[in-house]
Amino acid sequence: MQASINAAIAKEVKNLNRYPDRDAIKLRSALADEIKRQSGLSFGVENIWAANGSNEILQSIALAFSGDAMGFEPSYSMHPLVNRSVGKKWISIPRQADFSIDLPTSLKAIRDLKPGLVYLTTPNNPSGNATPIEHLEQMAETCQEVGAIFVVDEAYAEFSNNVSALSLLNRFPNVIISRTMSKAFAFAGVRVGYMIADPILIEAMLLIRLPYHLSSLTQSAALAALTHSQELSAQIAKIIDSRKFLAKELESLGLIVIGSEANFLLFTGFKESASELFTKLVDKGVLIRDVSIPGYLRVTIGTEDENKAFLKALTSIL
Numbered sequence: 001m002q003a004s005i006n007a008a009i010a011k012e013v014k015n016l017n018r019y020p021d022r023d024a025i026k027l028r029s030a031l032a033d034e035i036k037r038q039s040g041l042s043f044g045v046e047n048i049w050a051a052n053g054s055n056e057i058l059q060s061i062a063l064a065f066s067g068d069a070m071g072f073e074p075s076y077s078m079h080p081l082v083n084r085s086v087g088k089k090w091i092s093i094p095r096q097a098d099f100s101i102d103l104p105t106s107l108k109a110i111r112d113l114k115p116g117l118v119y120l121t122t123p124n125n126p127s128g129n130a131t132p133i134e135h136l137e138q139m140a141e142t143c144q145e146v147g148a149i150f151v152v153d154e155a156y157a158e159f160s161n162n163v164s165a166l167s168l169l170n171r172f173p174n175v176i177i178s179r180t181m182s183k184a185f186a187f188a189g190v191r192v193g194y195m196i197a198d199p200i201l202i203e204a205m206l207l208i209r210l211p212y213h214l215s216s217l218t219q220s221a222a223l224a225a226l227t228h229s230q231e232l233s234a235q236i237a238k239i240i241d242s243r244k245f246l247a248k249e250l251e252s253l254g255l256i257v258i259g260s261e262a263n264f265l266l267f268t269g270f271k272e273s274a275s276e277l278f279t280k281l282v283d284k285g286v287l288i289r290d291v292s293i294p295g296y297l298r299v300t301i302g303t304e305d306e307n308k309a310f311l312k313a314l315t316s317i318l
C-alpha cells in the first residue's frame, strides 16, 4: 500500500502548479465504492462529501445548519467544541452509568428542546460501546419530527459488527453519517474524512466549503489507499481479536472493561486515581489515555508487543 501511495504522490507532484479538483469527484466516487464494499449499500457521488478529516466535516455541518446542537455525553469532545465555536448553544444529555443512551430521556429531550442538530457517536469515543440500530432509528425518527438533522459519527464503524446507520439513509433524509480514514485506514496524517447523506444536505456542504479545500496530494494519496481497502479487512480482524484478548486479560486482573466495538478499551476498577495510574504507566514507558472520566482510563489496541508491554506494566502496578 505504501508503494502505491508513494507512486500516486510522485505522479501528482508534477501537477502541483494546478488547483485540485474542487469537487473531489474521483475521491467521492471511490469513497462511495468503499461504502458499498463495506455495507452492500449503493450511494453515488451526490451522497458523499469529503474534507480534511471528519473534524472538518463536523465543523462544516455546524456551520451549514441552524439551531442548537445536542449530544449524549461523555462522547467525542469536538462535537461541543465545533458547535460552540460557531456560536451555537450546546445541550448535553448524559449517558447512563454503562455509557449507553437512555433512550426515553433522549427522545424526550429532542422533542422538548427541539435542537437543529443532534450528534450521536457510535461506537462511542471514549467508551467504545455501540448504539443498536433500533435506537438509532427511533432517534432519527424523533429528529425528523422536530426538523433536526441527526449526525451519526461513525469514526470507528469499521471495528464494529453493529448495523451502521447507513441503513437508515434511504428512509431518513435528515440523517448524516460521518466517517474517517484516520482510524481503520490508519491514515490520520493525510486528513481525510467524509460524510454520507441525502444529496440536499451534500449541496449545503458545497455552499459553505472553501474552494479547493482538499489538496491534490490528499486526494491522490487517499485514492491510492482506497484501492487497498480489502487488505485492511485482515488488519481490522486482527485488531478485533486483540481487543477481545486484551479485554479478557484486563478482566482477569480484576478490572471492569466497557464492552467495546472500537479500537480501544475503556476500563475501571483500579484503586489509584486515573491520573495516578496514568503517570505510573508513563514511568514504565507505556502511554495510554486519561480521558477525564474519574476512575477510568482508555487504552488503544496496539501491536501484540505493545499490548503485552502494557499488560506487563499494568500487572506490576496493580
Ligand SMILES: Cc1ncc(COP(=O)(O)O)c(C=O)c1O
Pocket (backbone or CB within 6 Å): 052, 053, 054, 055, 056, 076, 121, 124, 125, 153, 155, 156, 179, 180, 181, 182, 188, 191, 192, 193
Ligand atoms: C468519534 C470521533 N469522530 C471524529 C474524529 C476525528 O477524526 P479525523 O478528524 O481524524 O477524521 C475522532 C478522532 O479521534 C473521533 O474519535
